[in-house]
Amino acid sequence: MKAIVIDSEQQLLWQDQPEPSPGPGQVAIRVRATAVNRADLMQRAGLYPPPPGASDILGLECAGEISALGSGVSQWRVGDRVCALLAGGGYGETVVSHQDHVLPVPEGLDFFEAAALPEVFATAWLNLYMLGGLQPGQKVLLHAGASGVGTAAIQLCKGLDNPVFVTVGTEEKLEFCRQLGASAGHLRTSGDFEPVVKEWAGKGGVAAILDPVGGNYLEQNVKCLGTDGSLIIIGLMGGRSGPLDLGRLLVKRISVVGSTLRSRSDASKADVVRQLREQVWPGFAEGRFRPVIHSRFPIREAGAALALVADNKTTGKVILELE
Template sequence: MKALQGVEGHVEWLDEPSPTCDVGQVRIRVAAAGLNRADLLQRAGLYPPPPGASAVLGLECSGVISEVGPGASSWQVGDRVCALLAGGGMAEEVVVDARHVLPVPEGVSLLEAAALPEVYSTAWLNLFQLAGLKPGEKVLLHAGASGVGSAAIQLCKAFGSPCWVSVGSAQRLAYCEDLGAQGGVVRTDGIEGLRDFGPFDVILDPVGGDYAALDLKLLALDGRWVLIGLMGGREAQLDLAQVLGKRIQLLGSTLRSRNDQFKADLFSDLSQHVWPLFAEGRLSPQLAKTFPIKDAEAAFAELATNQIAGKLVLVIDESLT
């Protein structure tokens, strides 16, 4: 099979041995794969896959099941699905734990479905499972127009928690408001303007760095600060008295390195609480643009501009879409 590999800071569509479909696994003929910031980091040699995971790029994909391994009888050959992966999604086929697969939601195309697993898993895990977000609590989403931000805005709206965002442009702020955000700030205008909307019960932060000190100031009593990325840097100076005085919880969170059972439990939760909302029209994929796999380098370059609202998807097999 062919697969996308990160090679010395760029990507190449190379021959790769087909993986074996083992007990409890399914093989997916890949239609499309979502592109995430983790793929940028892996291409640059900064985010290696967890031990035992495929070195092929891609943390999520959509496609059609072509083989069902022993013990994966909940699926059938021909099922249209999307999957969460620790790696391997940007390939002609992928083998995955059958518990990390969900059906393509009603009314959603395979192209759109490729943009769902990673961002909705991340948003649900960090806001609702780890931070314990409750209806009526106020949320701040940094990088609100990102793929995770787009999913998080919709989930906050669906479950009754008003949210605000920080974004990179007025156009992306308007995009977030159209999705359901109450408002927010453009970071070039100064993120201190977020004080006008706080305090916040939960902050979802993929930035870190210089945002960290302000996050502490913006959090309410018993606030939860969930750090999921370091786009702004890994070092910060914090006033720890605020952590004590406000009883703040700082939660560091990554999903890719979680074990199979954790991801299976997460997907079970998504299946019950989140996936039905697509059929109801309360959630929708935010597919910004697609690229054929031969133009993967252009897709990576576009994601690196930080100008995207929503998700980018690579088309692997156009005949399936």
């Protein structure tokens, strides 16, 4: 098969690679589309190695048809139209996935749309609703609101009755987030978000923060949280350390949670995928949720696609099409 390979100068080349075959409990998927994630930039730079046992080919999600079944797989058939959450390998013509990390392509969507869903909806669902335990009506602060994860999180929050405040980099992104369902927002280039969020949230503060920024937002984040609030850190785009006032943590009984999806156990990811299928997937057929796609590139142009993401030019997902 062909797959994207990273050369010594971090260029992405479409080259021959050994075709993987499914082991027990796994399925092989003939990939029709995959999508770029911020993590791909770090993996390309050698800063985010795949977890043990995972493919070292880029690609954390895909959509396509099941092409082979490993032993013990009963819930899927060859030819099924699926999308999958992957620990790697999506940038190749064939990928293997644990059978419980696979989801049907939602009714009415094509492969390009379905490839935009698994990683970002799983991340938003896991962190806000499974770890964050959000209840209807509770307010959320969401940084990088127009990112892939952000655009999924806004839709979930709107659908589950959680008012959401976003921070973003441009007016266009802010307007997009509002249209998608954000209640309010702030341009990160226009000064501190803390006073604006506090005014929006009122005395009770926000119940949860989904934060891919980390270090340089830590102090303001803690100030925005209300009693029993959760700061869920999913990325370090703003650095890995920052000042933390433990007094505020104590008095407000704040939880600070660090979270990565990719390194979780197979069983834990299967649980996330099962909940997505039951609680989120029907929302695509009903029109409550939708894929947010910025642009599509042929897989051979993966380098250009990653450059667009690295430049913070995207709103939602960038899709890579396989022939």
